[in-house]
Amino acid sequence: MISFQSVGKTFARAAAPALRDVSLHIAQGEVFGVIGQSGAGKSTLIRLINGLERPSSGLVVTDGEDVGALDPASLRALRRRVGMIFQHFNLLSSMTVAANVAFPLKVAGVPAREIDARVAELLARVGLTDHARKYPAQLSGGQKQRVGIARALASGPKILLCDEATSALDPQTTEQILDLLGELNRELGLTIVLITHEMEVIRRVCHRVAVLDAGEVVESGDVAEVFLHPRHPVTRRLVADAAGLAGGAPAGALRLTFRGEATYEPILGRIARDTGVDYSILGGRIDRIREEPYGQLLVALVGGDVALARQRLEAAGVRVEEA
């Protein structure tokens, strides 16, 4: 659906390139996350997808079109197939909620008599039917972002770009917006690309993730894999902040990762009893990555047959790593 082939981007008057040799493939129907600290090049990356920026080198292909090579009219046609939402919502403050959602329809030349019905349908989709006649200044942050989503969906796009869409929202509202995005992905088959600096956002909705650091993709893959077993130092730091496993682990501590139904089974207790090992839990977290349950525990094993305990844990499907 979207592919980056050795894409580089350098801004005039900038010392370092914003992006270096980025190659990514985003499949139709997936939720793809890009995470990185501020200044890593995330915003540039997402803006290349709909041609708000043009690549300095390499190729960006969106929905079958070479974005960098499009003439202005074809680029506008492509942008109508790609919705976008923003950190600060970017709504028209002078227009009502309904008029904001109607705007892209007018831009696309949809006949006036069809607009009202479509706007009503979109507002119902995001749960804002009662707010149609209000102005953005009268809405909460979460409501504003819902307007942004309705507006982005108005032209019936196949792709939705989310530029730090939850970064200005409180945690509870963030969850609601992410749930809505997940729902749109499942029900409309919408391909979603989101950029964020929060690992929690990735964990909650993304299928795959790419970690961006100083303009380069340093790690990418399945979210569970990257989240539970980060390799690159930048990823480790981002995950540590999110996973409650931060802080120094004592020598010999092990990190146990349970996935799927194994998360809820008393594996550790049973094996400890059988092998005469005592364990103390130093940190950990039981949660879900999208729908899949997982548990990750930082434990110290003492006494008994530790080697056998490790072997039994691995045999039971628990991943064991030195912390």
Add this chain to the structure above:
Amino acid sequence: MFANINWADIGQATLDTLVMLAGSLGFSVLLGLPLGVVLFLTGRGRLLANRPAHAALSFAVNVLRSVPFVILLIVMIPLTMLLVGTSLGVAGAIPPLVVGAAPFYARLVETALREVDPGVVEAGQAMGATPRQIVFGVLLPEALPGIVAGATVTAIALVSYTAMAGVVGAGGLGDLAIRFGYQRFQTDVMVVTVVLLLVLVQGLQWAGDRLVIKLSRR
């Protein structure tokens, strides 16, 4: 107290001022608004960024704005003759008033447009809007309170310009104040005309402010 006052003259002068104001404000907005939009759009990093065009326009605006209005009135006489057939009276005053005020208003429009959140413009671009759709659908509606506030400031500047238009025999309250109040030492005429001008300026500011509040949705 009001021995020197001919109320018929005052009435005529008030009418002349109002006609000059309405005519010149109308044309100033008509010319200054598009000029301000073009100044904004051709600016660096804007939708239709074009350095030579922006520099040329900006220079022309600055030249017009730096000519003192009294000089403009005189320099403009041939052009005024060409445009309205006379360089005298209310009609003769309107072209120089417009040339004096339109560039001023254009700058105020440009400033109002710069206040529009660039993110909203980007959202318009991301929707596939054409530059024209962005100007009429995003920039002008979002900047409308600022554009109206600018028109209020311009109208008040025009009130004081009209006083100088007496130089070409345009009449009006300012002219009366200078010829009778100042040159003939008729203090009562001076007081009455200045009070009327004050009422006019107050009225314009009040109406402008009310309109801006009504238009602001932030």
